[in-house]
Amino acid sequence: xxxxxxxxxxxxxxxxxxxxxxxxxxxxxxxxxxxxxxxxxxxxxxxxxxxxxxxxxxxxxxxxxxxxxxxxxxxxxxxxxxxxxxxxxxxxxxxxxxxxxxxxxxxxxxxxxxxxxxxxxxxxxxxxxxxxxxxxxxxxxxxxxxxxxxxxxxxxxxxxxxxxxxxxxxxxxxxxxxxxxxxxxxxxxxxxxxxxxxxxxxxxxxxxxxxxxxxxxxxxxxxxxxxxxxxxxxxxxxxxxxxxxxxxxxxxxxxxxxxxxxxxxxxxxxxxxxxxxxxxxxxxxxxxxxxxxxxxxxxxxxxxxxxxxxxxxxxxxxxxxxxxxxxxxxxxxxxxxxxxxxxxxxxxxxxxxxxxxxxxxxxxxxxxxxxxxxxxxxxxxxxxxxxxxxxxxxxxxxxxxxxxxxxxxxxxxxxxxxxxxxxxxxxxxxxxxxxxxxxxxxxxxxxxxxxxxxxxxxxxxxxxxx
Amino acid sequence: xxxxxxxxxxxxxxxxxxxxxxxxxxxxxxxxxxxxxxxxxxxxxxxxxxxxxxxxxxxxxxxxxxxxxxxxxxxxxxxxxxxxxxxxxxxxxxxxxxxxxxxxxxxxxxxxxxxxxxxxxxxxxxxxxxxxxxxxxxxxxxxxxxxxxxxxxxxxxxxxxxxxxxxxxxxxxxxxxxxxxxxxxxxxxxxxxxxxx
Numbered sequence: 001x002x003x004x005x006x007x008x009x010x011x012x013x014x015x016x017x018x019x020x021x022x023x024x025x026x027x028x029x030x031x032x033x034x035x036x037x038x039x040x041x042x043x044x045x046x047x048x049x050x051x052x053x054x055x056x057x058x059x060x061x062x063x064x065x066x067x068x069x070x071x072x073x074x075x076x077x078x079x080x081x082x083x084x085x086x087x088x089x090x091x092x093x094x095x096x097x098x099x100x101x102x103x104x105x106x107x108x109x110x111x112x113x114x115x116x117x118x119x120x121x122x123x124x125x126x127x128x129x130x131x132x133x134x135x136x137x138x139x140x141x142x143x144x145x146x147x148x149x150x151x152x153x154x155x156x157x158x159x160x161x162x163x164x165x166x167x168x169x170x171x172x173x174x175x176x177x178x179x180x181x182x183x184x185x186x187x188x189x190x191x192x193x194x195x196x197x198x199x200x201x202x203x204x205x206x207x208x209x210x211x212x213x214x215x216x217x218x219x220x221x222x223x224x225x226x227x228x229x230x231x232x233x234x235x236x237x238x239x240x241x242x243x244x245x246x247x248x249x250x251x252x253x254x255x256x257x258x259x260x261x262x263x264x265x266x267x268x269x270x271x272x273x274x275x276x277x278x279x280x281x282x283x284x285x286x287x288x289x290x291x292x293x294x295x296x297x298x299x300x301x302x303x304x305x306x307x308x309x310x311x312x313x314x315x316x317x318x319x320x321x322x323x324x325x326x327x328x329x330x331x332x333x334x335x336x337x338x339x340x341x342x343x344x345x346x347x348x349x350x351x352x353x354x355x356x357x358x359x360x361x362x363x364x365x366x367x368x369x370x371x372x373x374x375x376x377x378x379x380x381x382x383x384x385x386x387x388x389x390x391x392x393x394x395x396x397x398x399x400x401x402x403x404x405x406x407x408x409x410x411x412x413x414x415x416x417x418x419x420x421x422x423x424x425x426x427x428x429x430x431x432x433x434x435x436x437x438x439x440x441x442x443x444x445x446x447x448x449x450x451x452x453x454x455x456x457x458x459x460x461x462x463x464x465x466x
Numbered sequence: 467x468x469x470x471x472x473x474x475x476x477x478x479x480x481x482x483x484x485x486x487x488x489x490x491x492x493x494x495x496x497x498x499x500x501x502x503x504x505x506x507x508x509x510x511x512x513x514x515x516x517x518x519x520x521x522x523x524x525x526x527x528x529x530x531x532x533x534x535x536x537x538x539x540x541x542x543x544x545x546x547x548x549x550x551x552x553x554x555x556x557x558x559x560x561x562x563x564x565x566x567x568x569x570x571x572x573x574x575x576x577x578x579x580x581x582x583x584x585x586x587x588x589x590x591x592x593x594x595x596x597x598x599x600x601x602x603x604x605x606x607x608x609x610x611x612x613x614x615x616x617x618x619x620x621x622x623x624x625x626x627x628x629x630x631x632x633x634x635x636x637x638x639x640x641x642x643x644x645x646x647x648x649x650x651x652x653x654x655x656x657x658x659x660x661x662x663x
Contacts, residue, residue: 017651017654023631023633025654036550040502040503043501064498128551146580147503148551148580160644164572194546195486198543198571314542318485318486318541412496430488430547432547434490
């Protein structure tokens with residue numbers, strides 16, 4: 001019998017039951033919730049007259065719909081305030097831990113899970129948010145769910161899920177100077193398209209992946225969903241264990257050693273069979289950026305936007321529509337376009353390492369006057385660390401200002417909206433039409449490329465800034 | 467909370483022949499502030515349907531009076547992006563019972579099934595036939611028979627079988643939901659927890 005993949009090992013260990021001809025009953029170790037996709041789920045269990053089955057396994061924080069300025073004041077927007085208050089009410093009623101807006105642990109769910117040590121190898125984790133795939137960086141099976149499924153987890157700590165197929169993507173070799181984890185994942189999605197991962201769970205492997213920090217691995221796993229894959233994961237190793245050790249909710253002392261013994265076994269067997277295997281050469285990856293309206297429409301910054309004729313016939317109409325929305329000419333160069341906004345933040349690139357990269361890059365330089373730059377830390381802890389490390393001060397010296405934690409302009413549910421027709425270089429994960437505000441245009445890139453755009457006011461290959 | 471039983475549908479259809487229709491288009495994030503499931507249909511495809519002034523965009527199929535019905539037909543990779551179930555709620559709330567495409571995003575498909583909205587995945591060729599049939603005659607009828615797992619163009623008689631998980635099929639036909647199923651096996655879940663410690 002062939003060996004098992006890491007995904008299979010974790011999944012199979014969490015199957016409570018199999019429905020004949022149907023999905024598996026999958027047990028969920030950790031459930032994260034936020035204000036936008038949970039109220040209807042709580043209303044559902046309330047209407048059934050039941051309570052949360054395992055309140056200790058759910059953790060809540062408001063992130064999607066919170067302002068990123070003046071968080072000490074009541075939220076101005078009435079609907080937003082009601083929604084955020086509803087989360088607090090629901091959690092208090094059901095005994096679920098919540099890190100509210102002014103709590104030192106508040107932040108984007110996918111930033112706080114790892115930094116608090118809630119996320120651990122070998123777990124199953126879900127959240128009513130597609131970027132739950134982030135937590136796969138620790139060697140856990142983590143994926144986004146809908147609100148009906150949130151209700152299932154609240155009610156029974158389980159969901160019904162068909163088992164996905166397995167894909168392994170290996171990136172071998174060494175990444176060049178100026179190439180980040182974000183470039184790796186944008187490169188992968190550009191290769192396999194925005195639907196190439198649909199139906200799969202991806203394991204990322206290879207020496208280039210193994211050499212990434214935990215933050216970098218989170219960026220990679222985070223964007224798995226942008227290829228359509230339900231999630232992505234990376235086998236845990238010493239980098240993982242070192243990151244988890246000592247965090248608030250990580251096992252301590254002897255318990256940690258015992259846990260680590262189990263975690264060390266979490267890897268795909270040598271003879272494991274994947275439904276699809278892809279291998280990429282790290283040397284071929286260069287700073288990337290998207291030019292269209294789905295994350296698969298990415299290219300090297302130094303390249304041109306593809307001509308219409310380079311697309312499949314069936315896809316040409318959608319391609320033209322997409323470029324028309326962006327205001328870009330097919331075949332034109334990517335670099336040098338005028339940039340109006342820069343957004344650094346989100347569950348993809350809003351961690352401390354991202355801010356460090358940006359500050360290292362902009363230190364001693366000035367932001368271009370016409371660019372409005374929003375730098376949004378992923379959590380209160382990231383914010384605190386940025387203050388302590390002098391990042392906040394250094395950014396201000398270069399003309400940038402740090403906002404307060406939240407999802408912010410990644411999805412523009414709050415007031416952080418890019419105005420109609422304006423072009424933003426963003427470190428977030430989606431460039432859909434209107435994603436950052438009605439009529440906004442988004443180019444996704446790494447924190448380095450975002451910083452380069454902020455300095456020059458143009459789409460710029462970060463390697464060209466000496 | 468049980469969902470409506472899914473009956474055989476015979477209806478005209480609304481064609482949106484665009485690829486990668488993501489859930490941000492189906493329901494933009496700024497409309498996700500509600501804390502109930504109702505009323506999202508009003509803002510379905512908001513930015514494709516309305517001008518900034520609030521006027522209807524006449525060239526968008528949902529606004530074209532010649533198209534109507536309870537079947538929505540979309541291009542490849544329908545429902546990609548965010549996991550927001552609000553997308554399925556919005557489509558259902560608007561009045562659609564079936565969404566047809568040649569390729570659905572995974573989370574959207576689950577969300578649709580959990581709300582009595584049937585995603586019907588057809589072949590590339592059959593999708594073209596559907597779009598062509600609607601273009602030739604917007605009044606063309608499409609029959610979706612869940613029991614037989616068959617979708618049929620009445621005008622030409624062309625038909626195709628579609629896949630659906632037998633458990634989900636049963637749920638839709640009988641109006642069962644997953645939560646009822648899980649609540650019934652809570653004892654088993656507790657035993658599973660015991661066995662792991």
